[in-house]
Amino acid sequence: MAVAYRTHVSIIGDILSTARDEAPDESGASVTYLIRKANVSYARLSKILDTLVSQGLLEQTNSDRACKYKISNRGREFLQAYRGFREFADSFGLRI
Amino acid sequence: MEFILxxxxxxxxFVVGLVLGIFAYIGxxxxxxxxLFRLNISFFAISIGFGVVGFGFLIESFVxxxxxxxxxxxxxxxxxxTIGYFFIAFSHGIKSFFPKSRFLKTIAVPLFIIPGxxxxxxxxxxSFILLVYGTIETILSYMENRKRSTIFVAAGLGLLALGEFLGWYSIVFPKSILYFISVSTKIVGLGALFVPISQVPLRRPGFGSSV
Incomplete structure (x- = not known):
């Protein structure tokens, strides 16, 4: 069966979507939860999370000795823009 | 009169391509x-191409x-x-052929046989071959995602291809109305590419490309 190839931007979109819509509690989503829901390896996720936190799209919180991640307002704006432009690219039959 | 038209x-x-290019650039x-970077290059190239012809004619005539x-x-x-059309086809090529086998690429290359x-x-x-390829790929995408805007894009690319074909044919009949119809068809084609823009909120949060 053919597996759909995900671009770097779409992986970021999936991570932010998970952090926004599927975080198990208000303190945010743990790394393990993000790995499972966004379907990314630990090594790749770590690099992306560092970038997203440094860009202000995700907020890092410490809860119960575990590092968790919450989507920021900036991250919500990015996700909204990403979804809009994904529709635009989809209309051309392309992947963003 | 015909020349001014x-x-x-x-x-x-030029204006339609420029607006599409700016939109893709914001994206x-x-x-x-x-x-979106490739689409941005594509629409800017299409816009500049139209601009060169339009401004070139006017400057040579009036200046x-x-x-x-x-x-x-x-x-x-x-x-x-043509550079612009190449980037649209190239984006489809990346989506369709990578990371698939080289065999398909060797089949695709001979399709670019150049007559004339x-x-x-x-x-x-x-241009015609690139646009027909883009149209076919977009129609295939429509069959997957069933989005109405995709069929407008396919129609737009198809009209651009038809415009190029009519433009080529106008060389056979240089004094006919074919060139005028060719440019008009291409403008309508570019206009159809506007449909996806209407579905995107035009906001600019301002994130860097480093994300």
Whole structure:
């Protein structure tokens, strides 16, 4: 069966979507939860999370000795823009 | 009169391509997506191509007072437009062929057989092939995602291809209305590419491409 190839931007979109819509509690989503829901390896996720936190799209919180991640307002704006432009690219039959 | 109308149509193409290019650029700045970057290059090239022909005709006529327009302006403009069509086809090529086998690429390459005996013939035939390829890929995408905007894009690319074909055919009948119809068809085609924009909120949060 053919597996759909995900671009770097779409992986970021999936991570932010998970952090926004599927975080198990208000303190945010743990790394393990993000790995499972966004379907990314630990090594790749770590690099992306560092970038997203440094860009202000995700907020890092410490809860119960575990590092968790919450989507920021900036991250919500990015996700909204990403979804809009994904529709635009989809209309051309392309992947963003 | 006919000459001024052709210039206006080309300038209209310049504006339409420019707006689409700016939109794709905003998308690239917001998301850092290489696909939107390629679309941005594509629409800017199409816009510049139309602009070269439109402004070139007007400048030669009104500034230099030439009675007959140099054919190289038309060739240069079409060449730049072809770069734009190439980037649309290239984006589909990346999606469809990578990381698949090289065998398909070796099949695809011979499709780019270039007929004709002049630079303008060659450029138009390349544009036509690239646009037909883009249209077919977009129709295939429509069959997967069933989005109405996708069929508008496919129609737009198809009309651009038809416009190129009619433009090529106008060389056979140089004094006919075919060239005027060709440019008009291309403008309508570019207009159809506007449909996806209407579905995107035009906001600019301002994220760097480093994301």
């Amino acid at each position: 052709e210039s206006i149509l080309n300038l209209l193409g 690239f700045k917001n998301t850092g997506s290489p696909t 230099f007072g030439f009675t007959k327009v140099d054919p190289w302006i038309q060739t240069l403009g079409l060449g730049i437009q 005996n002049s630079i303008e013939h060659i450029i138009r035939s390349i």
